[in-house]
Amino acid sequence: MTPLIRAEAAPAPQVSARLTGWKTLDSLQQGVREGVLGPDPRGLRVSTAFATSQAVRHDGRGSGYRNEVLSLRLGAAVGSCAAEPGALPAGAVEEAVGADVATLLGHPLQVVRIAALDAYLMHIAPHTPEHGARPVALPAGSSLEKSRARARAVVELLDGCGLPPGGRVLVVGVVNSLLEELRSRGLRYLPCDLKGGETEWGEPVETDALAALGRCDAVLASGMTLGNGTFEPLRARAAADGRPLVLFAQTGSAVLPRFLGAGVHAVCAEPYPFFWLDGGPGTIHHYADRHGAAR
Incomplete structure (x- = not known):
């Protein structure tokens, strides 16, 4: 397997109390960039990126559906965002590996930006x-x-x-x-x-x-x-x-x-x-x- 960019370990987060009440997605992303909620995202790098493609048709159902999800791992956290099947470019996974969260928050693809934001927030405030x-x-x-x-x-x-x-x-x-x-x-x-x-x-x-x-x-x-x-x-x-x-x-x-x-x-x-x-x-x-x- 060809090595990609070497990733740095994500340091233990220091969580801000300002976790709820955000009124727009843009303001939340800006708050993350500015370190309002926790550590500087420029110092946090994605170690693993992967895409999950799934098709399902449950027994007894007359129709099925497909899912395609981009997931990014930051420390112990995994952030995810679904994309329309076939819409995720082949290079998106490789581009994300080793990149810092701040860079990914400015990525041209919405699916990458949301997965990165999700990974950061899961890292600083896991579901507990x-x-x-x-x-x-x-x-x-x-x-x-x-x-x-x-x-x-x-x-x-x-x-x-x-x-x-x-x-x-x-x-x-x-x-x-x-x-x-x-x-x-x-x-x-x-x-x-x-x-x-x-x-x-x-x-x-x-x-x-x-x-x-x-x-x-x-x-x-x-x-x-x-x-x-x-x-x-x-x-x-x-x-x-x-x-x-x-x-x-x-x-x-x-x-x-x-x-x-x-x-x-x-x-x-x-x-x-x-x-x-x-x-x-x-x-x-x-x-x-x-x-x-x-x-």
Whole structure:
């Protein structure tokens, strides 16, 4: 194997107390560059970079989907960002290895910038109770069983949103197990995804989340909104309208909790390795706005 750039070990972080309440992604990235949250990112280098490509079609389901995720390792932390399948350039992984976090935060590709930001924030504030996280165990099982278990854990965070009986949830980033779980709880939903199309049950999928938001009582959105640039307008609009925003995050699992108290109600954070990688037990993490949903 041809050696790449030699990486330096990441020093132990000194964590700033200013972890939540960030109002924009740009201001959070700038805060990291300036060392407001922890160590100077110019002195932290990525030791490992890898891309995970996955296709799935659960037993009993009529359709499947694909995932492609860029992950960067910084010390013991792994930061991740999903990309559209086939959109990640072949050289992105090699370019990231040995690069410092500050350089990667200025990378021309959004997926690289988010993965680097996620790795930095995971490094300084891992998913522990000291940083506001509550662990939720996922049992071992088949891909469908684990998908449904995760869906229950995600939808549970809507319990503190004050939804009326039969309320409607805008689901941004269609995951059939989430729709199934919402239905089982007597909640209506409006599925939305940039790809459009139909759900497993033949329901039309909206493509414009901002246009659909006014017809719903709360928003349940994927962390993939960080990678495709739709998170910020969605967060701002939900905050302006006073609609609870709950996020389920493999992409940016350490990034999205930073927006609690600034338009984000709760986060179900799922760092790498994700539930779909193996059949064993796993752990995801719940975060909630201290003035919002119950922990």
